[in-house]
Amino acid sequence: AHRLYVAFRHELAVRLGDDESRITNVSAGGMPERVKCLHALLAQTLVMGEGVNPIGDRVLEAVTEEFSPSVCRCGSLDD
Template structure:
């Protein structure tokens, strides 16, 4: 909640997603130009709908680059790495606990219940790689080292996306 969402941020994210960003409470990461790259979403959406994906990737260049990585089969490679590398597996489990703690603090600040999503994080954490978008969003929001698969994804797509290089388009 360091950077609460402004009406302007919400309008930009609505344009990025092509729909209204339900439950958006903050911008967790920005492009160097200032546009949102990843947002923080409350644990309960309007109407009381549980939503475990607290860190949500919105920047079009990031979303596109991650989609290319997923289409290239990177998730299978990362899942194999998790199965073979105990240190990576332990770091990924820590990422899961960090995600839950982050959401729990947010839920406490907002008065949101986590009862229907307790123990559930995002992206396949803590046992498999299911969504690189969510895992990269965690890295962008919480910083390098927060999610090893998010970090690997960031390195993998660096020719197509970097938060330090503006690739935003203005329509």
């Protein structure tokens, strides 16, 4: 997951002309040395698809009853 994230970000940076020197070898949630936030790992699964980050996949599976990436819930909780 770490290597795929870094490669994905590098491809975007090249297209956008961005400088990655400040974040070399650091990826979502501080990988590969630590996992900071599950939401960062979930975001990687949502952006890159299932099968890339097994922890992000597990988080998505765990929240499926409350959240679906294919359904927009832009109303208030009282709706």
